[in-house]
Amino acid sequence: MANNHPPLVKGETIELAIESLNHEGEGVGRFRGFTVFVPNALPMEKITVKVISLHKNYARALLQSIATVSPQRVIPVCEQYEQCGGCQLQHIAYAVQLQLKQKTVEAALQRIAGLSMPVLPILGMEHPWHYRNKAQVPIGQQKNRIVAGFYEKRSHNIVELKCCHIQRQANDAVIHTVRNILQTLGITAYQEKEHQGLVRHVLARTSFATGETLVVIVANGTALPKQELFCNALREAIPNLCGIVQNVNTRRGNTILGKEDITLWGRPWLREKLEDLEFHVSPRSFFQVNPSQTSRLYQKALEYAALSGQETVFDLYCGIGTISLFLARSAAKVIGVESLAAAVEDARKNASINNISNATFYVGAAETVVPSLYKKGFRADVVVVDPPRKGCDQVLLETIIKMSPQRVVYVSCNPATLARDIKFLAENGFNPVEAQPVDMFPHTNHVETVVLMSRVK
Ligand code: SAH
Numbered sequence: 001m002a003n004n005h006p007p008l009v010k011g012e013t014i015e016l017a018i019e020s021l022n023h024e025g026e027g028v029g030r031f032r033g034f035t036v037f038v039p040n041a042l043p044m045e046k047i048t049v050k051v052i053s054l055h056k057n058y059a060r061a062l063l064q065s066i067a068t069v070s071p072q073r074v075i076p077v078c079e080q081y082e083q084c085g086g087c088q089l090q091h092i093a094y095a096v097q098l099q100l101k102q103k104t105v106e107a108a109l110q111r112i113a114g115l116s117m118p119v120l121p122i123l124g125m126e127h128p129w130h131y132r133n134k135a136q137v138p139i140g141q142q143k144n145r146i147v148a149g150f151y152e153k154r155s156h157n158i159v160e161l162k163c164c165h166i167q168r169q170a171n172d173a174v175i176h177t178v179r180n181i182l183q184t185l186g187i188t189a190y191q192e193k194e195h196q197g198l199v200r201h202v203l204a205r206t207s208f209a210t211g212e213t214l215v216v217i218v219a220n221g222t223a224l225p226k227q228e229l230f231c232n233a234l235r236e237a238i239p240n241l242c243g244i245v246q247n248v249n250t251r252r253g254n255t256i257l258g259k260e261d262i263t264l265w266g267r268p269w270l271r272e273k274l275e276d277l278e279f280h281v282s283p284r285s286f287f288q289v290n291p292s293q294t295s296r297l298y299q300k301a302l303e304y305a306a307l308s309g310q311e312t313v314f315d316l317y318c319g320i321g322t323i324s325l326f327l328a329r330s331a332a333k334v335i336g337v338e339s340l341a342a343a344v345e346d347a348r349k350n351a352s353i354n355n356i357s358n359a360t361f362y363v364g365a366a367e368t369v370v371p372s373l374y375k376k377g378f379r380a381d382v383v384v385v386d387p388p389r390k391g392c393d394q395v396l397l398e399t400i401i402k403m404s405p406q407r408v409v410y411v412s413c414n415p416a417t418l419a420r421d422i423k424f425l426a427e428n429g430f431n432p433v434e435a436q437p438v439d440m441f442p443h444t445n446h447v448e449t450v451v452l453m454s455r456v457k
Contacts (some may be wrong), residue, residue: 007032010054013064018045023104023415025089025097025445036061039153040082040091042070072096077129078165085153087166087443098124098439101447105437108415109451113423117432117451123296128442131290135171136203136256137161139182141189148179148202156192166443170213170238174204177237178217184233185226190219192252198224200249201256205281208291209273212242216283217264218249218256224264231265243267245283257284269346274298277325279350285343286319290440297411297438297448298326301384304409304434304452307331311381314405316366316396321347323384323411324359334359335378337369367393374399384409391417394424401428408453413440418449429456 008014008031018027018041027041035058038049046068049061076082076090089097102122109115125131139148140158149161161175182189182199190200201218215234217224224230224246231244243266249258261268261283272279272287274295281287288294301323305313307330315324318336320343328334328351336359338344344363351359362369366385383405385392391414400408408430412418426432430453440448 006054006059007034008036008051008054008059010051012051014049014051014061015067016041016047016049016061018043018047018070021092021100023100023107023445025092025100031059034059038063039088041066042073042092044068044070045073078163080159080162083152083159084150085155085159086150086164088445090443094124094128094442097442098122101437101439104447105415105435105449108419109422109432109435112416113419115419115422115426115432117435119435119437122437122439122447123293124439125293125442128439129165130168131292131442132167132171133208133291134203134205134287134289135164135167135175136201137175138201139179139189139199141191141197146179146183146189148175168206168208170206170240171204174213174215174234174238175202177234178202178215181230181233185229187225187230195220195252203247203256203283205270205287206240207270207272210271212240212271213238214243214245214268214270214281214283215241216245216247216257216261218247218258220250222246222248222260222262227264235265241266242270247283274322275326277322277350278353279320279322280346280353281320282342282346284340285346286340288322288440293438293440293448294322297440297450298323300436300438300450301409301411302326302330304450305330305382305384305407307382312379314370314380314383316370316383316385316392317387318347318361319343319386321350321359321361323386324361325350325354325356327384328356328359331382332358335373335380336361337366338363339365365393367396367399370396371399374403379403380405382407382409384411386411387417389414389417392421397421397424397428401425401430404429404455406455410451410453412449412451413446415447415449418451422451422453425453430454431456 016029018029027038048064051061053060147160188197190197203216206213244264246262248260270281312333313331315336318338324336347361433452435451438448
């Protein structure tokens with residue numbers, strides 16, 4: 001560029017050729033050398049855009065019209081795709097979505113972290129629709145109408161949900177029904193700004209394996225007016241309902257679930273199944289949202305663990321003990337660590353339901369529990385970690401390095417923190433062997449990866 005000023009201004013309409021996609025699936029073009037990001041635009045497209053914001057090194061712009069359409073563009077299946085913030089990639093052919101996620105993982109591991117490790121071709125879905133077992137949507141009020149649906153892109157306006165094509169249909173029915181009942185009974189919706197009103201979110205989980213549905217109503221308070229009428233109406237409309245739970249969240253802010261659960265009807269847990277193992281899942285516990293891809297992910301994690309039956313295995317961030325119990329059948333002993341107490345209770349029950357006696361679970365943050373176990377003399381032959389998006393704590397990684405297991409299997413939902421953590425392990429005696437991306441979340445810009453590292457002899 002000849003000078004330091006961006007060659008465009010906010011509000012300007014320009015023509016642009018899109019060259020690539022960023023890791024969020026947005027089109028990337030260059031206007032006189034200056035980078036412009038355009039949601040919903042695809043490589044090879046010639047488009048007209050309106051600049052909506054200007055930053056030091058890039059601009060963001062909205063698509064106005066397309067002069068040359070990419071052969072990779074498809075018509076989104078969902079009629080609400082343009083407004084809804086739930087999916088980001090429905091306008092891109094599924095095969096191209098997979099290429100994008102493959103590249104995202106390769107870029108994070110190989111290009112940015114500089115790790116020389118093979119990344120296997122991503123495992124995609126044959127039918128990438130209606131794969132989610134869980135729906136969680138905010139409830140709001142627009143004039144006199146209660147609304148339920150996902151947030152609009154980059155906002156807290158609710159787009160009323162009609163039919164969501166990535167989630168199990170039974171969960172749509174729960175959302176519609178809860179909305180109608182709240183409206184009929186005059187139960188109020190929570191209003192964020194005023195911190196007033198009652199119902200904040202509705203959460204539905206339907207098991208693919210058992211067909212049953214658990215409903216959680218997140219409320220700004222402990223009482224639910226007309227509770228019996230509410231439960232009766234919901235039970236009548238949803239055939240395989242197993243329980244209705246009220247979760248109490250009276251705090252301001254974006255955290256969805258509070259710490260208290262009140263059972264309104266039925267039992268406060270869902271019976272789930274993966275392969276031949278059964279699981280008890282309580283309302284706040286984590287359970288993977290895409291069951292068929294979860295099986296493939298866990299299989300890969302098990303394969304990477306390469307157990308002979310003699311090993312002590314640590315499963316960190318173990319949730320309700322899903323990976324732990326698959327591991328336990330091929331190991332001498334499994335130790336699971338998880339910070340949510342309710343999930344650890346589930347994990348212990350799950351070991352017992354499945355007659356598994358060689359798995360022990362600890363409640364607490366992995367970065368405090370594992371160092372204390374290490375001090376007491378515990379050692380692992382294999383360590384599996386499956387942290388949330390922010391990745392592993394540095395103290396935990398340092399303890400794993402001191403423990404010196406033969407293998408580390410890292411399951412991740414965020415390629416950036418995965419790469420950061422793997423790089424640290426690679427600098428401290430572990431060899432990155434292989435990575436396997438898995439498409440757990442088709443039509444969204446999320447990708448799951450499992451990585452094998454082995455100790456340098
Ligand atoms: N491996 C499990 C759960 C993975 S989700 C499965 O596949 O189902 C990540 C889990 O880590 C959640 O259950 C969350 O409650 C837990 N968690 C978050 N921070 C943690 C920490 N610092 N230490 C231990 N567990 C943590």
